Each structure stands twice: as C-alpha cells, then as structure tokens.
Amino acid sequence: MFYRETGQFKTSYQADMAVFPIRQDRIGLALILLAAFVVIPFFGSDFIISSVMIPFLVFSLAAIGLNILTGYTGLISLGTAAFMGVGAYACYKLTTFFPNINIIVLILVSGLFSAAVGVLFGLPSLRIKGFYLAVATLAAQFFLQWCFVRVPWLFNYNASGAIEVPQRTLFDIPITGALASPETRYFVCLGLVVVLTWFASNLLHGRIGRSWMAVRDMDIAAELMGIRLLNTKLLAFAVSSFYCGVAGAMMIFLWYGGGEAADVFSIRLSFNILFMVIIGGLGSLVGSFFGAAFLASLPTIMKFGLPAIGVPLAGATAEHVTFMLVGALIIFFLIVEPHGLARLWQIGKQKLRTWPFPY
Amino acid sequence: MDTLYAVFIDPFMQMGSAPDLLVQTLWEGLVAGVLYALIALGFVLIFKASGVFNFAQGIMVVFAALTLVGLYEKGVPAWIAVFLTLGVMFLLAVTIERVVLRPLVNQPDIILFMATFGITYFLIGFGESLFGGNPKQMIAGELGLPRGAVEMKMLGGFVSFQKIDIAAAIIASAMIAGLAVFFQYTRIGRALRAVADSHKAALSVGISLNQIWVIVWFAAGIVALVTGIMWGARSDVSFALEIVALKALPVLILGGFTSVPGAIVGGLLIGVGEKLGEFYWGPLIGGGIESWLAYFIALAFLLFRPQGLFGDKIIERI
Numbered sequence: 001m002f003y004r005e006t007g008q009f010k011t012s013y014q015a016d017m018a019v020f021p022i023r024q025d026r027i028g029l030a031l032i033l034l035a036a037f038v039v040i041p042f043f044g045s046d047f048i049i050s051s052v053m054i055p056f057l058v059f060s061l062a063a064i065g066l067n068i069l070t071g072y073t074g075l076i077s078l079g080t081a082a083f084m085g086v087g088a089y090a091c092y093k094l095t096t097f098f099p100n101i102n103i104i105v106l107i108l109v110s111g112l113f114s115a116a117v118g119v120l121f122g123l124p125s126l127r128i129k130g131f132y133l134a135v136a137t138l139a140a141q142f143f144l145q146w147c148f149v150r151v152p153w154l155f156n157y158n159a160s161g162a163i164e165v166p167q168r169t170l171f172d173i174p175i176t177g178a179l180a181s182p183e184t185r186y187f188v189c190l191g192l193v194v195v196l197t198w199f200a201s202n203l204l205h206g207r208i209g210r211s212w213m214a215v216r217d218m219d220i221a222a223e224l225m226g227i228r229l230l231n232t233k234l235l236a237f238a239v240s241s242f243y244c245g246v247a248g249a250m251m252i253f254l255w256y257g258g259g260e261a262a263d264v265f266s267i268r269l270s271f272n273i274l275f276m277v278i279i280g281g282l283g284s285l286v287g288s289f290f291g292a293a294f295l296a297s298l299p300t301i302m303k304f305g306l307p308a309i310g311v312p313l314a315g316a317t318a319e320h321v322t323f324m325l326v327g328a329l330i331i332f333f334l335i336v337e338p339h340g341l342a343r344l345w346q347i348g349k350q351k352l353r354t355w356p357f358p359y
Numbered sequence: 360m361d362t363l364y365a366v367f368i369d370p371f372m373q374m375g376s377a378p379d380l381l382v383q384t385l386w387e388g389l390v391a392g393v394l395y396a397l398i399a400l401g402f403v404l405i406f407k408a409s410g411v412f413n414f415a416q417g418i419m420v421v422f423a424a425l426t427l428v429g430l431y432e433k434g435v436p437a438w439i440a441v442f443l444t445l446g447v448m449f450l451l452a453v454t455i456e457r458v459v460l461r462p463l464v465n466q467p468d469i470i471l472f473m474a475t476f477g478i479t480y481f482l483i484g485f486g487e488s489l490f491g492g493n494p495k496q497m498i499a500g501e502l503g504l505p506r507g508a509v510e511m512k513m514l515g516g517f518v519s520f521q522k523i524d525i526a527a528a529i530i531a532s533a534m535i536a537g538l539a540v541f542f543q544y545t546r547i548g549r550a551l552r553a554v555a556d557s558h559k560a561a562l563s564v565g566i567s568l569n570q571i572w573v574i575v576w577f578a579a580g581i582v583a584l585v586t587g588i589m590w591g592a593r594s595d596v597s598f599a600l601e602i603v604a605l606k607a608l609p610v611l612i613l614g615g616f617t618s619v620p621g622a623i624v625g626g627l628l629i630g631v632g633e634k635l636g637e638f639y640w641g642p643l644i645g646g647g648i649e650s651w652l653a654y655f656i657a658l659a660f661l662l663f664r665p666q667g668l669f670g671d672k673i674i675e676r677i
Contacts, residue, residue, distance in 0.1 A: 076469065128661050130468070131412050131616070135608040136661065146651055226596030265604070271476065278473045323484030328476030335462040338470045 003352040036190055041183045046193060046223035050182040050255075056296045057189040057213020060249045063276040063288035065243025070274070073236035074216030077139035080273045082144035085265030086343060087114040087245025088252040091152045092163045101298050104188060107249040115238040117144070122237030126230060128221075139148075141267055148265065163252055185254045192250065196243065201285055203239065212236055213283070216250055281331050281340025290341035298326060306320050376558065382517070385631060392630020393531050397586040398455055398607035399622035400535070401579040406616050407555040408575040409460065411471045415478040417604020422486050425585030425595045428495045437498055441584075448580030456573045483598060494595035504635040504673060528590040534585055535623060538578070547574060555617070609657035614668050621669035628651045634663045 003024050010016045020026045040053060066080050072266025090113035094106045121140040128136050148154060155163060203209055211232050214222035223229050249267065256264065272295060302322045337343050401416040426447050430440040459474050542548040553561040554571045557596045562568060590600060609630050614621025633656075 100423055124658060124662060132470070132612055132661060134652070135612050137660050138605065138608060139651060139658050142651035268607070275473070278469075282469075295492065301436070315486060320484045320488040323480050323487070325484070326478065327477045327481030327484060330480065331459055331474055334466075334470055334474050334477065335459075337465075338466050 001243070003349065005353070021200060025127065033194070036194075037187075041186060041240055046182045052297055052300055054182070054186055054189055054255045056253055057186075057193045059273065059276060059296045060195060060248050060289050061193050061250065061291035062244050062247035063280065063292045064285060065240045065247060065284065066273050067239035067277045067280075067288045068204070068212070069287070070199065070277055071281075071287075072209065072216060073212040073233065073237065073240075074219075075122075075233065076130070077137040077240070078134050078135040078270050078274065079121065079140035079144070081248075081265040081267065081269035082116050082141045083114050083149055083241040083244040084248025084251065085144055086117045086241075087111055087248035089148060090114065090245065091249035091253060093154065103253065104192070107192070107246060107253065107254070110249045111242040111246040114248070115242040117322065118237045118241025118244075119234050122234050124239075125233050125237065138267075141270055143269075145265060151347065172344045179190065186348055189254050190252055197258070197263065197285065198237075200243070200329050208232075216283075247309065273331060274316065275339055279330065281342030284340065284342035286345065287340050287342030290345065295326070297323065298329075314358065361656045368675065371542075383478055384634050386520060386524075386636030388631035389627055390521075390527065390630070391634060392627035393624075394586060394590055395610045396591070396604050396623045397534075397582060398628025399610040399626050400538075400606050400619065401582045401586070401610055402607060403614075403619055403622045404538075404575055404579050404582065408551055409554075409572050410468065410558075411460070411475060411577070412468065412471060412616075413416055414475040415482060415606065416579060416583065417601050418479045418486075419448075419451070419583040420587045420604060421596065421598055421600045422451075422482050423580065423584040425486050425490045425495065427499060427584065427587065428591070428596055429490045431498050434496075440498075444584055446659055447582065448584060449577050452573050452576035452580055457571060461569065462571055479601075481544075483601070487598070494597035495591075496595065521593075523589075523592045528591075530585065530589070534582070534617070537559055537563045538619070547571075551575060553599075605651055609653040612657040613660055618669035624668060629656060630657050632677065 003022075005022045005024075007025055008284075010021070015021070020029060040049065044053065062080060062084060062124045064082075066077060069077050070139065071076050087107075087110045091106055091110035094101075094110055095103065097258045098106065117140075121137065125133055158164070204212075211222070212225055215224065215232050215236075219229055222232075251264070276291030276295050277288060278291070279294060280289070281287025299322055302318055302325065333340070368470070398416055398420060401419070405411055405413040405416070408553055424542070427440055427444045431437055432615070435443065455478060459478060460471075463471055463474055503648055508624075522564055528595055542552060550566045551574070553566055554568065558568065561571075585595070590596075610622060610625040612625075613628060614623070614625030633649055633653050636652045636656075640648070
C-alpha cells in the first residue's frame with residue numbers, strides 16, 4: 001500500500017548500494033530518530049526515560065556488540081558481561097586518573113581497554129570452534145568477575161568495593177553523578193548509541209563485515225579465499241568487546257550511577273544479552289534493537305503492567321512468573337521464528353509491499 | 360626469584376611435608392569431581408543421542424532434588440517420593456520432547472542450545488513458584504544414606520572421609536556401570552547407540568527418534584535425581600547449584616562432548632586440579648580461584664587437543 005518502491009528509480013550505483021534503498025525506509029528512520037530525540041525526552045515521564053529507555057539503549061549497544069561476534073562472525077560468546085565489566089572498571093580508573101577529560105571521551109576510550117582484553121580471550125578462537133569456544137569464553141567471564149572482586153586497585157581500594165560515579169559535566173550541564181537529570185543521561189546514551197550504530201552499520205556493509213560473514217559461513221572456505229582468519233576473528237573480538245565495553249561503562253555511569261558492579265556483570269547478564277541477540281535475530285543490527293527492547297521492557301511490564309490491568313502479583317511471585325514467562329517466550333519464539341524478530345519484521349514489510357496480494 | 364620459588368617449589372614442599380593434608384585435599388577433589396562427572400554425564404547422554412547441548416542439565420538436578428524434598432515435606436514417605444520424582448522426571452522428558460524438541464527438529468545447533476536456555480529459565484521460575492526460593496534440607500537420613508565421618512590414620516596424620524562421600528562414590532560408580540550395561544546389552548541401549556552414530560541411518564532401520572529422545576532425556580533425569588540427592592546431602596538444595604553446575608562445562612571440554620568415560624575422567628581431573636590449585640596456589644593470588652581455575656585448565660588443555668581427551672576427531676570438509 002503506502003510501503004512500496006514503485007516509481008523510485010535508481011540512477012547511480014551509489015543509490016543502488018544504499019543501506020536504505022526505499023524512500024519509505026528513510027522516512028521511517030527519520031521519524032524514529034525524531035521520536036527518540038524530541039518526543040520521548042519532552043513528553044516521556046522520568047520513570048519511562050530512566051527505567052525503560054536508558055536500559056533499552058544500553059542493552060541495545062551490548063546486543064550489537066555480541067551480534068557482531070555471534071551473529072556476523074559465528075563465534076559464540078558467554079563472556080559478554082565480563083567485557084562490559086572491563087569497560088565499566090576501565091572508565092572508573094580513567095575518571096580517577098584524568099579528571100579533566102570529558103566523560104564521554106573516557107567512556108569511548110574505556111571501550112578500547114575492553115577490546116584489548118577481548119582480543120586476549122579471543123586468541124583461542126583460532127583453534128576452538130562452536131560450543132567448545134562458548135565454554136572457553138566462560139573462562140573470561142569467571143576470571144574477570146573474580147578480578148573485579150579480588151583486585152582492589154580496580155575499585156580504588158574502596159572498603160565497599162563499589163564504583164563511585166563522580167560528578168562530570170558537559171557545557172556545565174551535569175551528565176553523570178547524582179545531579180544529572182534522566183533527560184541529559186538519556187541524551188548522552190542516545191547520542192552514543194546512534195553514532196556507534198551508524199559506525200557498526202558501515203563496518204558491516206563494507207569489506208570487514210563481508211569477511212566476518214564469510215568466516216561465519218565456513219571458515220576454511222574463507223581462508224582458502226584469502227581471508228586471514230587470525231586477523232578477522234581477532235578484529236571481530238576487538239570490535240565486539242569495544243561495543244560491550246562502552247555499553248558496560250554506560251550501564252554503570254549513566255544508568256546505575258555506581259554501585260556494586262561485580263554482581264551486575266554476572267553470568268546471568270551474559271545470558272540475557274545472548275537471549276536478546278537470538279530473539280532479535282542473529283546477524284541483524286535492527287534485530288539487536290528488537291531483542292533489547294523486548295527483554296529490557298519485559299521485567300518492567302511484568303512489575304508495573306500486570307497490577308495495572310488487575311492481575312495482582314507480589315514481588316517474589318512476579319519474579320518467578322517473569323522467569324517462567326521469559327523461558328516460555330524464548331522457546332515460543334525459537335519455534336515460531338528461529339531467525340528472530342528481525343525476520344518477522346522483514347516478512348511484515350514484504351507483506352506490505354505486495355498487499356493486497358498474498359505474494 | 361622469590362615468586363618463582365613460591366609458584367614452583369614451595370607448594371610441592373608443602374605437599375611433601377604434610378602428606379596427610381595432601382591426601383585429604385586429593386580426596387575432596389575426587390568427591391567434587393564425582394559430582395561434576397555426574398552432571399557432565401547427563402550432558403553427554405543427551406548430546407550423543409540428540410546432538411542437543413543441554414544447558415538445562417544443571418537445573419534439572421536442582422528441580423529433581425527440590426521435587427523430592429517438596430514431596431517429602433508434603434508427607435509422602437521418602438522412598439515413594441523417590442519413585443514419584445522419577446515419574447515427574449519422565450513427564451518432564453515427555454513434555455520437553457513434545458513441546459520443545461519436536462518442533463525444532465533440524466534447526467541449527469545454536470537454536471536448540473538456546474531452547475535449552477529457555478527450559479532452564481522456565482524450570483527456575485516453575486521450581487521457585489512451586490517450592491519457594493529458600494534452601495532446603497535434603498532427606499539423606501530418611502533415604503538410608505550414612506552420616507558422619509571416618510577418621511583414618513595414615514602418613515603421620517589423620518585423614519577424615521565423610522561417609523556420605525564414600526556412599527556417593529559407590530552409588531555413582533554403580534550407576535555408571537548400570538548405564539554401561541544398559542547401553543551395551545539391551546535393545547533400547549543398542550538403539551540409543553545407533554542414534555548417536557547417525558540419526559538418518561537409525562531412522563532408516565526403523566528406530567523411532569522421538570521415542571529415543573524421551574528415553575534419553577529420562578535417563579538424564581535419573582542421573583539428575585541421583586546427582587541432586589548426593590549434592591543435597593553435602594549441602595543444601597537450592598538454586599545456587601545452577602552456577603556450580605556450569606563447572607560441568609570445562610569437564611565436558613576436557614573429556615569431549617561425546618564420551619562417557621571422558622566425562623568421568625574429566626570430572627575427576629577437574630575436581631582434583633581445582634582443589635589442589637585452590638589449596639596450594641590459591642593463597643598466592645588472593646584465594647577464591649576455584650571459580651575460574653577449572654575453565655583455565657580446560658582452556659589450556661583445549662589448545663593442544665581441541666576435541667577433548669576421548670572425543671571424536673574433528674574432521675572438517677568443505
């Protein structure tokens with residue numbers, strides 16, 4: 001109906017190679033960005049912004065990171081939370097060493113530390129594949145989590161072992177610390193996520209992304225075609241960990257605002273992000289957002305939505321029911337559409353294009 | 360130089376000077392290893408027969424133990440509760456086969472792996488809403504399991520063996536022997552081995568895959584129940600076990616995903632290595648290294664033999 005490319009002619013190779021070749025897609029993207037930058041911060045309540053939107057953005061970034069590794073390069077990782085933790089602790093150390101540098105720069109730089117650690121733990125991926133690699137990444141998860149508790153240098157020898165988020169400003173507006181309003185924190189998150197998503201999209205549509213996908217589809221064949229496995233896999237680990245690290249730093253500095261970080265970056269978080277990637281769709285950027293939106297909003301909906309429509313649930317029961325529901329939904333989505341929400345989205349678009357005909 | 364001494368010489372000096380402590384540590388490692396091996400055994404059974412990497416094995420252990428204790432608390436006599444729990448595990452196997460595995464036939468491995476994550480989450484929520492999240496006491500005494508410890512004088516000191524650990528080792532060996540006999544000599548066992556070798560060939564000679572899957576998940580359920588009882592007798596029955604059950608993964612790496620003897624040898628190696636490492640080398644870097652040492656042992660091992668100790672050789676073709 002209204003979603004149809006009829007009459008849009010491509011007159012250059014550039015137009016043919018565009019990421020969004022259809023005009024309606026570009027309009028849709030502009031509308032989404034408009035909603036994210038204008039509508040939500042001005043009309044959303046503080047509650048919506050700080051406990052729905054910011055978690056959604058943080059998880060999206062982490063999911064993009066894991067999707068680069070698992071969805072595009074085919075290397076399963078169960079250590080995502082640990083790499084996020086590296087980002088958070090690196091950011092904390094950087095803020096103590098360089099108090100004068102802008103916090104946004106520090107958040108991005110802390111991603112580089114995470115990338116370095118990721119490369120280190122990615123080294124075994126050259127010899128190990130599939131589930132064996134998944135277990136190998138658990139080594140990273142448990143070892144790094146142990147470091148977060150046992151290496152007091154990481155949390156500046158605090159008695160509590162917690163990360164204290166200092167007050168930092170941008171143009172004299174506080175963006176981290178207790179005084180930062182949800183709106184400013186949201187804007188910082190949104191800016192980072194938009195820029196990094198744009199970067200990831202360009203990376204994935206270019207030579208590097210193609211070589212990742214070649215490795216995913218069959219690494220021996222890719223090697224025979226002249227792709228260097230060592231460089232490609234390690235680059236995937238580095239970029240993936242960079243995204244996870246930035247997400248982790250954002251999580252502590254812009255969402256939690258400090259606290260006992262070692263517990264946050266537990267194996268359960270790794271699993272949750274893996275769920276987001278699988279439910280959203282392996283090997284799809286938009287899928288990472290779908291998965292994050294789904295799983296980040298589910299606990300909030302269960303907690304506040306169900307009592308609102310008259311289903312009384314106490315705290316503990318709600319938690320148990322959430323667990324059951326998440327489990328059941330994972331199985332349901334895998335059965336209905338193993339390729340995730342992104343595939344459903346594509347099917348929906350295809351239906352619109354051919355409407356009113358079935359195909 | 361001091362560091363080198365502390366890492367490479369001092370721990371062995373300690374071992375030599377107090378052999379009774381060494382024996383005690385070894386024994387504790389072996390006991391922990393038996394439990395790891397039992398969980399890994401459940402993984403291997405299912406992986407061999409259906410190619411599913413069953414992440415839910417750890418939670419099945421907790422679920423079985425909780426059901427047993429829950430039934431006993433409702434007033435069911437202990438031994439009847441055991442059989443009822445076996446019934447529940449059978450129902451669970453049938454349900455999983457019907458609801459999860461059958462619609463997902465022929466999907467890629469990672470999808471099935473994720474589906475078992477779904478099962479894990481569902482069982483956590485289900486178990487907690489049925490039995491509550493509080494740790495429970497295993498009914499070890501009522502099941503006739505021994506309590507207390509035996510002290511033995513050896514090597515110039517005393518070494519104490521918990522009776523329950525000895526019982527666990529014996530029961531585990533008996534169960535593994537039983538499974539081996541079952542696999543080797545019964546009709547169903549042969550069918551299971553056929554399915555493990557090749558799904559298609561097994562189908563073509565008339566073996567029902569669905570039936571085999573139920574049987575193998577039920578077998579894993581039995582293993583889970585035995586593991587749960589043993590584990591619960593040593594500490595409480597609670598969902599904290601879920602994290603400990605992850606230790607079965609390095610065991611699998613060490614032993615290979617498809618080998619039953621591998622699971623056992625791997626379990627014992629990991630258990631002993633972990634305890635020795637924690638006791639003799641742990642204090643050097645602040646203790647608590649048990650949480651990741653097993654993974655590093657497995658990882659170091661994997662670099663030399665990517666298919667594990669007894670795993671099938673990985674052959675890749677284009």
